Amino acid sequence: MTTLRAAFKSFLEELPIVEIAKKIKSADEGQRLWPSQTTKNDNKFNFRADRGSKSKRWNSCYEIIFQANENADNKGGLENAATDNYRIIAKAVVNTGVVIDITEDALDSFDETNV
Known part of the structure; x- marks a missing residue:
């Protein structure tokens, strides 16, 4: 497991999904949800x-x-942010x-995006 993937997995484990x-x-599109800035x-x-974005099909x-x-x-x-701070990982x-x-x-998406 790469260092970046391991760090991302740790982040996801702390993510308060019910609160989010x-x-x-x-929230507006593009607004930070968590953690506070x-x-x-x-x-x-x-x-x-x-x-x-909000789903057009499911409200x-x-x-x-x-x-x-x-x-x-x-x-x-x-390194990832230095390359492009707005890059979706x-x-x-x-x-x-x-x-x-x-x-x-989220981890599946990470693996597809960061090959």
Whole structure:
């Protein structure tokens, strides 16, 4: 497992998906969902979850966009963010009606995006 993937998996394990599912409905597209934007959080968590697009087909489904923070402590995250701070490293969809763990979907997306 690469250092970047391991760091991303640790981030996903701390991701408060129920809290995010509640917050995502009122967030604007592109808005940071978690963690809150502080230098301390950017260093600690290495990544961020932003609100993506709302499903046109299913009203309760929203895309979550994952990106590396440019202030990341993790060297892989730093290199990734230094290349392009807005590069999407993974995506997942959350259904606000039936909230389930998105870790596996996000890791699959990470593996497809970061070959």
